[in-house]
Amino acid sequence: MxxxxxxxxxxxxxxxxxxxxxxxxxxxxxxxxxxxxxxxxxxxxxxxxxxxxxxxxxxxxxxxxxxxxxxxxxxxxxxDVYPTDRLPDRPVDDDHAGRSEMRDVLSRALRRLPERQRIAVMLRYYEDMSEREIAETLGVSVGTVKSTVSRGMTRLRELMTAS
Missing domain, CATH: 1.10.1740.10 (RNA polymerase sigma factor, region 2, helix turn helix motif)
Structure with missing residues (x-):
């Protein structure tokens, strides 16, 4: 170069x-x-x-x-990774100082999703990828993407209303 x-x-x-x-x-x-x-x-x-x-x-x-x-x-x-019901304590980043309460709640809820659901939701709504694109990226079927995103969004709603 x-x-x-x-x-x-x-x-x-x-x-x-x-x-x-x-x-x-x-x-x-x-x-x-x-x-x-x-x-x-x-x-x-x-x-x-x-x-x-x-x-x-x-x-x-x-x-x-x-x-x-x-x-x-x-x-x-x-x-090698086994999910648990208990989340470890995390240090507070100075990065969060300017975030709104809703964004903070959403961020915490996203961290609590299982990794596959979190990735699927992030690709769908943060990266604005289609279900077909996500399926190709993850190497799964479109139906798997639909159900994973649906379960992830349902869980996000539950987590956000509980906060």
């Missing part, structure tokens, strides 16, 4: 890093994992930087890399 392209990439990361980290945090629900996820996605983007011709497509490329990486990680550790 020549110096100019390298500087373009650095400028992109400096400009969009915070927004991309927020998206990664919503996918993982853990700040540390989100940072790892974003770093992995940016490494893939860096390697493909010369092939990305449309500057407006870079965010989409990074987000797709994050989703694909998260799915890969999820599949790899699927057998």
């Amino acid at each position: 020549n110096g100019t392209r390298h500087e373009e990439f650095r400028a992109y990361v400096a400009e969009r890093g915070t927004v991309l980290l927020r998206a990664a945090t919503q996918l993982t629900s853990d700040r540390g994992e989100a940072e790892d996820l974003l770093q992995a996605a940016l490494a893939k983007t860096y390697l493909a930087w010369d092939r990305i011709e449309d500057p407006s497509a870079v965010d989409g490329y990074v987000r797709r890399a994050m989703v694909n990486t998260q799915i890969s990680w999820w599949r790899r550790r699927k057998l």
